[in-house]
Amino acid sequence: MNILVGLSGGIDSTVAAYLLKKEGHHVEGVTMLIWGEGRSAIPANLSSNSCYSPNEKEDIKETAELCQKLGIDYHTLDCADIYEKTVLENFKNEYLSARTPNPCVWCNTKIKFGALVDAARNSGLVFDKFATGHYARIHYNENSGRWELLKAVDKKKDQSYFLYRLTQEQLSRTLFPLGEMEKSEVRKIDVALGFHKEGMEESQDFYPGDYSDLIGAKDKKGRIVTTDGITVGHHNGFWHYTIGQRKGLGVAAPRPLYVVALDSHKNEVIVGYEEETHQRTVFAGDVVFSSETDFDPEEEYIVKIRSAHQGAPAHVYRTEEGFRVEFKEFVKAATRGQSAVVYDKMDRVIAGGIIEGAE
Numbered sequence: 001m002n003i004l005v006g007l008s009g010g011i012d013s014t015v016a017a018y019l020l021k022k023e024g025h026h027v028e029g030v031t032m033l034i035w036g037e038g039r040s041a042i043p044a045n046l047s048s049n050s051c052y053s054p055n056e057k058e059d060i061k062e063t064a065e066l067c068q069k070l071g072i073d074y075h076t077l078d079c080a081d082i083y084e085k086t087v088l089e090n091f092k093n094e095y096l097s098a099r100t101p102n103p104c105v106w107c108n109t110k111i112k113f114g115a116l117v118d119a120a121r122n123s124g125l126v127f128d129k130f131a132t133g134h135y136a137r138i139h140y141n142e143n144s145g146r147w148e149l150l151k152a153v154d155k156k157k158d159q160s161y162f163l164y165r166l167t168q169e170q171l172s173r174t175l176f177p178l179g180e181m182e183k184s185e186v187r188k189i190d191v192a193l194g195f196h197k198e199g200m201e202e203s204q205d206f207y208p209g210d211y212s213d214l215i216g217a218k219d220k221k222g223r224i225v226t227t228d229g230i231t232v233g234h235h236n237g238f239w240h241y242t243i244g245q246r247k248g249l250g251v252a253a254p255r256p257l258y259v260v261a262l263d264s265h266k267n268e269v270i271v272g273y274e275e276e277t278h279q280r281t282v283f284a285g286d287v288v289f290s291s292e293t294d295f296d297p298e299e300e301y302i303v304k305i306r307s308a309h310q311g312a313p314a315h316v317y318r319t320e321e322g323f324r325v326e327f328k329e330f331v332k333a334a335t336r337g338q339s340a341v342v343y344d345k346m347d348r349v350i351a352g353g354i355i356e357g358a359e
Helices: 012-020 056-070 082-098 101-124 168-172 183-191
Strands: 002-006 026-033 072-078 129-131 135-142 147-153 222-226 233-235 258-264 270-272 280-287 301-304 312-318 322-333 339-343 349-358
Touching: 002 012, 002 101, 012 026, 012 129, 012 183, 026 056, 026 101, 056 072, 082 280, 082 301, 101 129, 101 168, 147 168, 147 349, 183 258, 280 339, 322 339, 322 349
Parallel strands: 002 026, 002 129, 026 072, 222 270
Antiparallel strands: 135 147, 222 233, 258 270, 280 322, 280 349, 301 312, 301 339, 312 322, 339 349
16 A cells, blocks of 8 residues: 655654555655744744744754655645735634634644645655554444544543534545553553654644744733633733633732633733633534544533543534533533534544634
8 A cells, every 4th residue: 555654853753654655655754834034023943842843944954854864755745825814814814813723733634634645646756555653543334334533542642623514525534553552551652662762752733932922913011811801910911821821911910810701802811710710501603523424412522622631421412603511510610712622431522613602
């Protein structure tokens, strides 16, 4: 089988390519170029420990050297324009609308498993499957005729939350060689083969600097107010804050205060005590169904409302706008713009959508 592997230069994608070649497949590597030249607002001395940074050329050089070690052909494809229009513009617009987006979710479905794959085929590359080093699993269910997305065996490294928007077509042409493995196994293989130094740090975020660099808005003084409208402090722009934030408010109070809402029209940050961040119902729109095409109202699902959330039991009901999640216990700080991802008890991703409200 001819397999094109998306390479970042990191441990996971490198080992994924190695394992596929070891299985006897014809493997080639590809990296999408997403750093647009001329972004003067962004510091040039940022760490390269991220997807989007000005150190892209250095990363490409290192990845090319890894491909030489692997003995595979290597390609780069320019996706900077579509990345900026699709991911960065969405990121900026969402923040300025008092929402908190997850750029990795959009990048995966629109760019990495979308535009990059299309650009590769259009450039003349021939391949049967596209593979990455993500920790997740894909299974074809012959009974339902659907491709199912499942959590990885290594639950601590599972990345299915970021992949929930992959379409049936995208899932059908994708491989996740590391889905059945523990991260510790992958690291051992990497070190044994001399791909990277032992203890190498992993990418932690899509951008290593201050998000204000990407938003591009000038500071604008506004009020920090309580839920009953009392001014308790000031800020330099609501977009510097996110729902559930506790640290960095600079406000004195008898008990810790949390950001409970953002008002983009008044440029206000609304704060309250911890219990004011509690919610039992979450509403989601822009829904993508994965392993199933509907919810069972009698079934108890596990729903994650952010990537670091462990997930909580809930019943899920379809609505005209998307779906409604009724949690058994309260969750904290469900945030507009983030994703609610629904899993069943077999670790399958049933569906996911963008959070539009909570109560």
